[in-house]
Amino acid sequence: MRMSPVSIITTSDASKSLLHTGLNESYHSYYGALSESQLVFLSYGFHYQASQLQTKTIRILEYGFGTGLNALLVLKHSIGMQIYYTALELYPVNWELIRQLHYTTAVEAEEFDAVFREMHLSEWDQPVQLTPNFCLLKRKMDFKAFQAEPSHIDLIFFDAFSPDKQPELWSEEVFGQACQALRKGGVLVTYSSKGWVKQNLRKCGFKIERLPGPKGKRHVLRAVKPV
Numbered sequence: 001m002r003m004s005p006v007s008i009i010t011t012s013d014a015s016k017s018l019l020h021t022g023l024n025e026s027y028h029s030y031y032g033a034l035s036e037s038q039l040v041f042l043s044y045g046f047h048y049q050a051s052q053l054q055t056k057t058i059r060i061l062e063y064g065f066g067t068g069l070n071a072l073l074v075l076k077h078s079i080g081m082q083i084y085y086t087a088l089e090l091y092p093v094n095w096e097l098i099r100q101l102h103y104t105t106a107v108e109a110e111e112f113d114a115v116f117r118e119m120h121l122s123e124w125d126q127p128v129q130l131t132p133n134f135c136l137l138k139r140k141m142d143f144k145a146f147q148a149e150p151s152h153i154d155l156i157f158f159d160a161f162s163p164d165k166q167p168e169l170w171s172e173e174v175f176g177q178a179c180q181a182l183r184k185g186g187v188l189v190t191y192s193s194k195g196w197v198k199q200n201l202r203k204c205g206f207k208i209e210r211l212p213g214p215k216g217k218r219h220v221l222r223a224v225k226p227v
């Protein structure tokens with residue numbers, strides 16, 4: 001994939017997203033950018049894993065920082081927790097474009113306007129303490145080049161472009177590194193439940209749970225690294 005022009009779209013739940021015109025692929029579901037992120041990543045990922053953990057510290061790894069919507073949702077729900085959020089992204093999006101998505105308004109978190117801006121404008125490849133309880137490390141790199149430090153991540157948001165458009169990112173090799181990064185009992189959530197995606201996850205040792213999807217998608221996946 002090469003970076004090519006992106007344009008703003010409005011999805012069915014009225015929240016905005018971006019369209020990558022080269023791939024003809026949107027950053028979120030056309031049926032609702034916010035609805036998808038809230039269900040798949042926030043509820044099935046963050047809230048689920050936070051309820052399983054014995055501690056108030058949660059280490060998250062996101063494949064595909066994109067607009068930062070998933071990170072913003074976690075930030076909004078992070079009260080009382082200590083968040084270490086690492087995000088991989090090879091093609092950062094310009095802040096001027098992100099600003100026009102009005103995400104802090106969409107998620108009713110206007111108090112985080114300045115923090116969300118800082119999320120995007122802060123340095124890459126170094127940890128930034130955005131709030132007393134939210135530390136962000138954006139790594140400007142290819143998913144395929146990611147070498148996991150073993151067993152330190154609690155939760156993975158796997159939010160690559162679709163397996164139809166970028167099959168090489170949903171491979172056994174990429175999932176193998178994701179699994180390596182997770183501690184036992186760690187989970188990976190993603191919006192695709194394609195047969196060969198599930199197969200590749202299983203080959204890496206994940207146990208798959210199929211969960212009801214947001215509008216327009218029958219199922220999504222939560223993959224657990226067995227204890």
Ligand SMILES: C[S@@+](CC[C@H](N)C(=O)[O-])C[C@H]1O[C@@H](n2cnc3c(N)ncnc32)[C@H](O)[C@@H]1O
Nearest residue numbers: 064065066067069070090091142143159160161
């Ligand atoms: C579905 S979008 C991510 C959506 C994002 N989580 C959000 O909330 O906006 C997929 C992201 O993967 C990034 N990407 C595509 N190919 C990549 C690669 N090989 N390595 C790293 N990032 C890549 C794209 O630039 C895009 O931001």
